[in-house]
Amino acid sequence: MRVLASDFRLPAVLVEKAVAVALVEDLSEAGDITTVATVTPDATASGVIAARMPGVVAGLQAAEAAFRALDANVSFEVFIPDGGNVEAYQKIALVAGNARALLTAERVALNFLGHMSGIATLTRSYVDKTSGTRARITDTRKTTPGLRAFEKLAVRSGGGLNHRFGLFDAILIKDNHIIAAGSIGAALDKAREKTGHMVKVEIEIATLEELREALAHKPDAVLLDNMPLAMLKEAVAEVAGCVVTEASGGVNLDTVRAIAETGVDLISVGALTHSAAVLDIGLDFK
Amino acid sequence: MRVLASDFRLPAVLVEKAVAVALVEDLSEAGDITTVATVTPDATASGVIAARMPGVVAGLQAAEAAFRALDANVSFEVFIPDGGNVEAYQKIALVAGNARALLTAERVALNFLGHMSGIATLTRSYVDKTSGTRARITDTRKTTPGLRAFEKLAVRSGGGLNHRFGLFDAILIKDNHIIAAGSIGAALDKAREKTGHMVKVEIEIATLEELREALAHKPDAVLLDNMPLAMLKEAVAEVAGCVVTEASGGVNLDTVRAIAETGVDLISVGALTHSAAVLDIGLDFK
Amino acid sequence: MRVLASDFRLPAVLVEKAVAVALVEDLSEAGDITTVATVTPDATASGVIAARMPGVVAGLQAAEAAFRALDANVSFEVFIPDGGNVEAYQKIALVAGNARALLTAERVALNFLGHMSGIATLTRSYVDKTSGTRARITDTRKTTPGLRAFEKLAVRSGGGLNHRFGLFDAILIKDNHIIAAGSIGAALDKAREKTGHMVKVEIEIATLEELREALAHKPDAVLLDNMPLAMLKEAVAEVAGCVVTEASGGVNLDTVRAIAETGVDLISVGALTHSAAVLDIGLDFK
Amino acid sequence: MRVLASDFRLPAVLVEKAVAVALVEDLSEAGDITTVATVTPDATASGVIAARMPGVVAGLQAAEAAFRALDANVSFEVFIPDGGNVEAYQKIALVAGNARALLTAERVALNFLGHMSGIATLTRSYVDKTSGTRARITDTRKTTPGLRAFEKLAVRSGGGLNHRFGLFDAILIKDNHIIAAGSIGAALDKAREKTGHMVKVEIEIATLEELREALAHKPDAVLLDNMPLAMLKEAVAEVAGCVVTEASGGVNLDTVRAIAETGVDLISVGALTHSAAVLDIGLDFK
């Protein structure tokens, strides 16, 4: 058994649990009745995992775990690791083991791989569009329920940076929080007072006036939401490198370059995780 | 508390569990540190859930469950139920309750709603393209791991029919099964012999010769994979209504009408669940 | 370690989970206080699993999993696999490994084995009684809560066919559904309209009039419930092979042959899973 | 909602979890496709739970929990509580609520009720056979995996006493433990030394010599296994009331009276939980 050594790995307990959930979803109690009826228990097989279109690979750890859950002795050789570019019809990995296990795990493995590679591929497109600028592409909490860790990993595989993982690991003050707290300043002060020194504080800003009020209360970052390009540029100038600037809203592959050229540090893109099409990856038995 | 009465509902235990998983994913142990810092515990609020673009609604049961998990007494009034068409900026539902609960559950609720409505909306596009033909649109097992039941529900909400739920509830014999069994006939015979009378048997077919061999062994359905339109039409004629015919491969919104007009009973579309973009739905506090 | 290769296997995740539940049930937190007090940690042992009465074996996968959960290196050699006939005092399997592990897992292993073999044995009795007829013996949803997959496997081991696994994988319309839908025809039409092409539809029928109404709406199968033998024969004739016929009600080892001789395709027997006595199987340490 | 007040109750978390497992087993992800297709979402219904044969009721808490899991507002009125005798066709309980909920939960509710009432009924038979003697009927660890707490409750409902719940709550030294420890005396001494004052110690004995050796080391109870009646009587005399005496082996409804008349304190019967036939209980909608 070859263990993937890579930075693009999640805690194994997390992966094994998610894979088990997906397998149980596909197998329920009766199991793979087609394979049991047509394939003998001891047959072996091997197959090539390859993309049918160019893209960026992500999700090999989960794919391997799916096969291994059904055949602990499966061999899984990787040619293009997570984060690597794949050409159409290029081999990504080779899997070999018990034939029933491979057939039964195939769809779960490919569902993880295709979904995550789709996200990595879309992320890479945004990253490429902004190359040469200081802007980095980041994700949001608009993820598929239950798969956030996998989708955030895919964003990293595509060259993006992860925004906060959830409501728990950083503060992002939005308009409703500001209204509830009374003012931008009050919200920022309360946030600072109630949380530890290891928690960053960002605040959503829509105008330059709001920006100035915020800066007076020292956030770690400002989220400049839906600002026209000119205003965005002005905001970046006003911030003058003192806090991290993040742009959001109206971002797509046509607009992202111009946004990046305003000088913002980060551009957050919900579509990375909520609207990426699958990367078509298949398993061909030899 | 108003319980949604609708056909588009999953077993409550399933929904509550998936919603709890998503909430724990977003809250981890520290919870919503922004909201706790800025909103008082007893404040109340209400907000309108509305789409920012036209589409088909799906996922209200999960959305309601997300709010209810954090405030058991939340009120949730639905204006457009699952399966209904929504115009841009039209109200889908109204939610009211504890302000912290609404703010904390918002993203999870919208993630379910946006993802499922995106699938329903895409499904409806395919359904509309094939209106007037006998063909019905069906899904595949190419679903997001852990969310199959939700995605299959969204397909139904969009007017599609569900294919089998997993490997466990119907037999679908593909090429590797045929190779392992020795022949199309042998595979079909083994499938029949080993499974009960409540299990349907479908077989994947690539040529008219294969089709004839299959028909001699009485499957319930044939999956005509990647056939050119002319061959598809011929296959339908040959089947002559004796078994269900399903077309797959190369299906997109441009090609689906022509495929439907060959007379097939079903057209399966992986993209419904693996490549639907989110339907942009937001929650506006009043 | 020898992995059982057999058709009578469940998904490993399912078996390991059920076995863990049973072990935790037996061990709770304090563990096997008798064995810890009296047996040294490193002692080894081996034992023979044998029936004390003739029957049909089922459940070896779970039994092996119970021992392996406590000693990953246990050896487990099978002489009579699931589905095989065993004479009184004949060896079924040989288990060897850590003595504490064997003693602690013994009861859980035997509870699975005895319960499942009891079901397989009773199923085989029904199957033997109907040999030479076209009727096959099938089970029901009257299973022990939490163990349906294991009990359905045991039915297959005994030579029976499985009916649907649950409410989810096939439609079985009973009298209350008919009343709610308005009529037999309406119920069948609604069922067809709302479910995919991979779902079979069966309807429960009590009289020949009902049968005729049902046949006009093309179910896949009819469940002829509690019909006298003469009526059953007439029903089979009327169906004329167009749909699957299933008899239920009043079935026991005395009546099953006569029911089979009416020509029905299937006879469903609740007792297989709700009233089978254990097959007495023990583990004798050497 | 009427909460059952009774001694025959398990911790609610335990019951709700077991019921959820059983419901998920029956519903999987697709749910009750028959009921959804044929019954409108808001329809209500009520039905009578009644036995079709005389027996002893057990399992009402689980049955109620099954209905309540699908309709939190269901009403559940009990006429014959756990432990009560029921005549054939006598009403046990009345359930009323959402029609879909009742239809969907019906089988799970009845599976618990029938299985547990079957055990209670068989236990009562043994208890009745031994009435007037000092012997009480007790169960064993030969239970259905995952259901021990429910089956032990059913034994109590039938008038039996529970033996230890598992390997964790009491010591029962069997022959293999004695061999491992070196002698009966050594095994008893080790057991005493290693366990707290709240743990009872019983030892399995096959001869009068063994009994004498055991008594010298002061167990709390002796399990007289498979002794002929005469030897059993002698053993009871020899014990002279100093420790609890339990008989096991070869116990059935024909032999239990004679065994009881030897004067033993307890008779343990594996069949109570591993071989009780279901008590046929049905739900008739009104």
Next chain:
Amino acid sequence: MRVLASDFRLPAVLVEKAVAVALVEDLSEAGDITTVATVTPDATASGVIAARMPGVVAGLQAAEAAFRALDANVSFEVFIPDGGNVEAYQKIALVAGNARALLTAERVALNFLGHMSGIATLTRSYVDKTSGTRARITDTRKTTPGLRAFEKLAVRSGGGLNHRFGLFDAILIKDNHIIAAGSIGAALDKAREKTGHMVKVEIEIATLEELREALAHKPDAVLLDNMPLAMLKEAVAEVAGCVVTEASGGVNLDTVRAIAETGVDLISVGALTHSAAVLDIGLDFK
């Protein structure tokens, strides 16, 4: 039912799960056999929760959840909320409901309350010792397995600030990370490069040379570990408010004041969560 409105609350799903784990731990399958034997099912009771020694209250949400898990209609009135000071024998809360439920849940409720209040009380001692200085008291990851969220809440209740929740929400570079990365600078640069803008980076420092090297690479915070007071003061001076300073090592109630007077921003104290004695809190039935 009165819902506690307070900042010292965890997500309800988390609390209910932890309480269920604790109840199952205490009840296992047989339940509270003492209470069932001696108290009638319908009896009601009420009791006062009071401390037997002065301290700071924490854990009322969990305590209430324990009672509510066994009696959904329990009333739970709070006199001194989390974070409040309690005198010896002062009432903290009043609980009333089903007598069996109260008796059975009592120990679980008090175990949460006593453990968490013990931590809050110890935290308050450290906070009081440092009053008037700029130093705030913070916790560590040296928590009891499975209870970190509860223990971190207790620290907040006592007036402490929480350090990072785990390995996932902030970067803390220790000596082994520095060795692996090659140097302090390399470790800080890698940390910045690989993580998003919402993640804070702290580094452990033992000497002033290391401090200078670190400051050149702009961490968010420095952990000054086991420094003598003089060096600590010098380090604070050198940092000059540019980054957060945290002192750790050799902190106890005798030393904490002097450490605080060096001018550090934070003092982390492992003992808060790993060595706090219980606050003795009891439940007296009326």
Next chain:
Amino acid sequence: MRVLASDFRLPAVLVEKAVAVALVEDLSEAGDITTVATVTPDATASGVIAARMPGVVAGLQAAEAAFRALDANVSFEVFIPDGGNVEAYQKIALVAGNARALLTAERVALNFLGHMSGIATLTRSYVDKTSGTRARITDTRKTTPGLRAFEKLAVRSGGGLNHRFGLFDAILIKDNHIIAAGSIGAALDKAREKTGHMVKVEIEIATLEELREALAHKPDAVLLDNMPLAMLKEAVAEVAGCVVTEASGGVNLDTVRAIAETGVDLISVGALTHSAAVLDIGLDFK
């Protein structure tokens, strides 16, 4: 891989589950972001686990499981097993394997080890104080929620005896039960009547009058709560060895010897599990 052979082990399923909970608590979804950023995936390391103060070791099984969960091939060599005395700075164990795995699992492993060793060390102090008397030290149900099995194991490692594990495995009648039952005698009779022969019955007693009433109803043990030493001695004399005597209340390291010298069989000490300070144990990489 070296498997620890020792009496101080819990069922592996229990340990693996608790360790997984603790790891997930520490890793959440994002994992150990510090280690991933600074240590290469394939680096290996080894480290020595050693105490920084003298004490008694407990918890090695959990510590090993934490490392093994992240590196299945880790080597873990034990020098001082559970229950052994360790001097300050003496080696307890040596762990070697993947560097990331060791760094990531370190805190979880040490949290189990330090907490459990702290309990074992405190228990040993009480045991040593009472050496030469007949009194044995026992624990209570005042344990940390979710960790009872681990804490009870630590008590055994320190030389203590375990009291009952929970509400389920023995009867302990306290004052509220007596009030509910009507009298001491009634409570004891009900307890005997309702529970099996493998359940011990203890009753809490505050005066000699109560003791006499209790003895007339034959409990297995009496809990002499908060009695002055003289009364305790008298109580022991009155019991005259007929039932087990347990003292509780006001027990600390200063008072325990005198209590032991009254002749009681057991002294129960809540502080063992609710107030033991951690034993400071660290991991030093080589």
